[in-house]
Amino acid sequence: xxxxxxxxxxxxxxxxxxxxxxxxxxxxxxxxxxxxxxxxxxxxxxxxxxxxxxxxxxxxxxxxxxxxxxxxxxxxxxxxxxxxxxxxxxxxxxxxxxxxxxxxxxxxxxxxxx
Amino acid sequence: xxxxxxxxxxxxxxxxxxxxxxxxxxxxxxxxxxxxxxxxxxxxxxxxxxxxxxxxxxxxxxxxxxxxxxxxxxxxxxxxxxxxxxxxxxxxxxxxxxxxxxxxxxxxxxxxx
Numbered sequence: 001x002x003x004x005x006x007x008x009x010x011x012x013x014x015x016x017x018x019x020x021x022x023x024x025x026x027x028x029x030x031x032x033x034x035x036x037x038x039x040x041x042x043x044x045x046x047x048x049x050x051x052x053x054x055x056x057x058x059x060x061x062x063x064x065x066x067x068x069x070x071x072x073x074x075x076x077x078x079x080x081x082x083x084x085x086x087x088x089x090x091x092x093x094x095x096x097x098x099x100x101x102x103x104x105x106x107x108x109x110x111x112x113x114x
Numbered sequence: 115x116x117x118x119x120x121x122x123x124x125x126x127x128x129x130x131x132x133x134x135x136x137x138x139x140x141x142x143x144x145x146x147x148x149x150x151x152x153x154x155x156x157x158x159x160x161x162x163x164x165x166x167x168x169x170x171x172x173x174x175x176x177x178x179x180x181x182x183x184x185x186x187x188x189x190x191x192x193x194x195x196x197x198x199x200x201x202x203x204x205x206x207x208x209x210x211x212x213x214x215x216x217x218x219x220x221x222x223x224x225x226x227x
Binding site for chain 2: 033050097
């Protein structure tokens with residue numbers, strides 16, 4: 001069975017600084033997708049970034065980038081130039097290829113301070 | 115992208131009551147999901163449906179039932195609510211094909227007293 005582990009329950013960062021959220025996963029699959037979702041206080045689940053396992057290049061979306069280490073089964077999220085609006089819960093998620101049944105980690109609560 | 119609507123957004127009920135959470139999506143997508151979110155546990159899958167005649171149990175289906183009334187509608191029921199079913203419930207449907215993405219509704223917060 002696949003599992004997703006987020007070992008940092010809470011993180012904090014000062015505005016304009018960079019922060020990295022950790023995620024590890026366990027799977028015997030070779031093809032899969034990994035995601036980071038953001039949940040602000042409004043509780044809406046918002047897709048931040050997506051990575052396909054067969055792609056070696058790390059995904060990037062504006063200030064958000066990932067460090068995908070397939071052999072180590074690690075998928076960290078880097079937020080550059082942190083903004084107050086980045087304050088949220090962040091969930092790492094996994095799904096096998098050709099399915100969208102997501103398995104989530106337990107989340108990391110990120111607080112951005114002015 | 116899918117537009118997923120959940121009702122009610124918030125509900126307080128008593129132990130033993132029957133509760134239905136409703137979900138609809140406007141894009142005609144076939145796959146729909148119900149997740150439950152608890153603090154410290156993330157989101158866990160309750161039930162999912164690949165089409166109107168295909169309903170599947172997820173990780174934590176005990177105490178819940180679902181109904182896929184139409185392709186656009188997927189309801190979650192608690193036949194006899196208990197306090198440990200107090201949680202935030204999300205309905206979701208898939209995004210672009212073969213991307214693995216899910217798009218979520220705004221969530222239904224249920225409190226069982």
